[in-house]
Amino acid sequence: MRVALFITCVNDALYPRTGRAVVALLERLGVRVEFPMDQSCCGQPQYNTGYRHETEPLVRRFARAFAGYDHVVTPSGSCAAMVRDNYPRIGARAAAEGRGGGLAGAVAAVAPRTLELTEFLVDVLGVTDVGASYPHTVTYHPTCHGLRALGLGDRPRRLLRAVRGLELVDLPGAEECCGFGGTFAVKNAAVSAAMGADKARHIIGTGAAAVCTVDNSCQTHIGGTLSRLGSTVRPVHLAEILASTEKEPW
Amino acid sequence: MPAFPVAAAEAVGDARLRGNLRHATHTIRDKRARAVAELPDWPELRAAGAAVKDRTLRHLDHYLERLERAVTAAGGHVHWAADAAEANRIVTALVLATGEREVVKVKSMVTQEIGLNAALAEAGIRADETDLAELIVQLGDDLPSHILVPAIHRNRGEIRDIFRDRMADRGRPAPEGLTDDPADLAEAARLHLRRKFLDAKVGVSGANFMVAETGTMVVVESEGNGRMCLTLPETLISVVGIEKVVPTWRDLEIFLQLLPRSSTAERMNPYTSMWTGTTDEDGPRAFHLVLLDNGRSDALADTVGRQALRCIRCSACLNVCPVYERAGGHAYGSAYPGPIGAILTPQLRGVTSELDASLPYASSLCGACYEVCPVAIDIPEVLVHLRERVVRGGEVTVRGTRTVIRPAGGHAAERAAMRAARWVFDHPGVLRAGQRLAARTRRLAPRRRLPGPGRAWTDTRDLPPVPAEPFRDWWRRSRGEGSGR
Numbered sequence A: 001m002r003v004a005l006f007i008t009c010v011n012d013a014l015y016p017r018t019g020r021a022v023v024a025l026l027e028r029l030g031v032r033v034e035f036p037m038d039q040s041c042c043g044q045p046q047y048n049t050g051y052r053h054e055t056e057p058l059v060r061r062f063a064r065a066f067a068g069y070d071h072v073v074t075p076s077g078s079c080a081a082m083v084r085d086n087y088p089r090i091g092a093r094a095a096a097e098g099r100g101g102g103l104a105g106a107v108a109a110v111a112p113r114t115l116e117l118t119e120f121l122v123d124v125l126g127v128t129d130v131g132a133s134y135p136h137t138v139t140y141h142p143t144c145h146g147l148r149a150l151g152l153g154d155r156p157r158r159l160l161r162a163v164r165g166l167e168l169v170d171l172p173g174a175e176e177c178c179g180f181g182g183t184f185a186v187k188n189a190a191v192s193a194a195m196g197a198d199k200a201r202h203i204i205g206t207g208a209a210a211v212c213t214v215d216n217s218c219q220t221h222i223g224g225t226l227s228r229l230g231s232t233v234r235p236v237h238l239a240e241i242l243a244s245t246e247k248e249p250w
Numbered sequence B: 001m002p003a004f005p006v007a008a009a010e011a012v013g014d015a016r017l018r019g020n021l022r023h024a025t026h027t028i029r030d031k032r033a034r035a036v037a038e039l040p041d042w043p044e045l046r047a048a049g050a051a052v053k054d055r056t057l058r059h060l061d062h063y064l065e066r067l068e069r070a071v072t073a074a075g076g077h078v079h080w081a082a083d084a085a086e087a088n089r090i091v092t093a094l095v096l097a098t099g100e101r102e103v104v105k106v107k108s109m110v111t112q113e114i115g116l117n118a119a120l121a122e123a124g125i126r127a128d129e130t131d132l133a134e135l136i137v138q139l140g141d142d143l144p145s146h147i148l149v150p151a152i153h154r155n156r157g158e159i160r161d162i163f164r165d166r167m168a169d170r171g172r173p174a175p176e177g178l179t180d181d182p183a184d185l186a187e188a189a190r191l192h193l194r195r196k197f198l199d200a201k202v203g204v205s206g207a208n209f210m211v212a213e214t215g216t217m218v219v220v221e222s223e224g225n226g227r228m229c230l231t232l233p234e235t236l237i238s239v240v241g242i243e244k245v246v247p248t249w250r251d252l253e254i255f256l257q258l259l260p261r262s263s264t265a266e267r268m269n270p271y272t273s274m275w276t277g278t279t280d281e282d283g284p285r286a287f288h289l290v291l292l293d294n295g296r297s298d299a300l301a302d303t304v305g306r307q308a309l310r311c312i313r314c315s316a317c318l319n320v321c322p323v324y325e326r327a328g329g330h331a332y333g334s335a336y337p338g339p340i341g342a343i344l345t346p347q348l349r350g351v352t353s354e355l356d357a358s359l360p361y362a363s364s365l366c367g368a369c370y371e372v373c374p375v376a377i378d379i380p381e382v383l384v385h386l387r388e389r390v391v392r393g394g395e396v397t398v399r400g401t402r403t404v405i406r407p408a409g410g411h412a413a414e415r416a417a418m419r420a421a422r423w424v425f426d427h428p429g430v431l432r433a434g435q436r437l438a439a440r441t442r443r444l445a446p447r448r449r450l451p452g453p454g455r456a457w458t459d460t461r462d463l464p465p466v467p468a469e470p471f472r473d474w475w476r477r478s479r480g481e482g483s484g485r
């Protein structure tokens, strides 16, 4: 089984810890991961803001960089959803507009194999107990794309429940968007901030020490809001919790 | 109207409005979820509803002609209106021809869309809204802010004040000592409206559906006021968007299940009125159907955007939308607020105004609207599609003619930034150099104040610290250059 790691632009630049956690976790589970150096941003910021044409070269790059792998694993629900939901659309539109160049075919080969980390763990490796230890109270925020576009369901919670020492507490209004939405956070700053503030209030109200997500981008928004409110609740990516063990706390 | 972000920012600051909206939308969304969960075949119903609508839209000309024949055969008159102005002219002329100067109205989105009440007022005709929430909006010189509950932004106390201060201007005044008890408020409205129903000679309505095979108009409602307006007047004038047609009664059955559960969380709506042409000695003696285009066939020409025409105006998407909940309905600047408004309005009106160009961005793309939509409109997909139209322009249909439109103004800097970002992402060497530089100068990076457009972020949110080493560099350092590809 050849497994490639897709580290998103946000992971790479702002949260390399998350990427390193994925590597540590997968290697502990006996998976040898490769990191194709040709990879880059999935193009979601451009695409979601209306710049489909600017996205196309990045889609081509992705399809090229990850061709031939059995699975492409990424610690980002929204980037996995971008590849699975939107790449086929972009391929089809490119073909319809006469810029095919085999893009649709290349995308069809790679998109269905691109998995968010918890899908890979639960569906491909068939594990929910990854031998992790994280002795803290944690609340889980299911990010929108993980929840609705990918349909991760209870996979992340099942993984969390199997972590030694971890106490999982419910988050009220968990399924509501945190208000990030990429450029939405800047274009509609007032509404985005109001959504973030409500989310932060709910998180603080749980009394948890950490709030866990499967997306560093939402984490940036939630963490930035919590920090501005002076809260000590720590935003943490699920991969970092799962990478943590008794011997080596992450 | 200001662009969406400006109007929304103002609404966000209004604590009472936010409280009213939050309470109302959360109550109804929870009830809806329970009502939908009762039906084991909801996903199949939803798919069937979408499929019927799509098929009808693909052959819309055929079904509309069939509808026209059926309505005419049943004794009604069909009028075609290309746009709002034409529809208003037709309705005004029809009312004037009866010699009347007053009409009673059934709650209808489409007459809001075309601004019918104002057009009638200009011709000296008074139109009285009879739906309770529409009445509140009308008496308060206000605009509707929700598809189903137009006065959702008002609480009981505000409604009592509006009734007490304004009812007398439009007929019977509110009773002395009116309280904000719901039963009291409903009774005040009942007394106020009763006289109007009994006196009215002309009724104006929209329709939820038009059945092509028999020419039957279908109006569903909760209060019964609509039925009074449909049956008591001598003349009934119905303005209906062309997308409201369904081919047969069997098709209708699907929507009569989807609509009430999605909108009011009821298994069946309390009043379903069906009206076919005219009948001797029962109901209106004259029935006029005004079929309205007003941008709909242009939307139909767009293969991605046309799914918005499936909408059955249930308002479920509004009730789950976190943006609508904070921004309120007025910020959307049209009869159609919330997620459906954000994709329908820019298709019906185009994206030339600042407001209309801002609507496709009035969403965080969280997908909650798509999840609840009973006819499975992929609202996020259409939003992104329309964003492309805003920033790039391109081929669209305007009043039936293929036209190339220019990008909306004000996006030049963003376009340059997007292109630059894409170029960097497509040149990993450059990207790496940039990341290294950021890592090396990370202690200089601000966490609390960014310049330019970034300020909108740092006004309320801190930035994460820049890490010492990007992931790529760590990988290369610990695994060596050749361990990837």
Ligand code: SF4
Pocket (backbone or CB within 6 Å): B262, B310, B311, B312, B313, B314, B315, B316, B317, B318, B340, B369, B372, B373, B374, B375, B376, B377
């Ligand atoms: S878009 Fe869907 S959910 Fe929204 S009002 Fe229309 S039918 Fe209802």
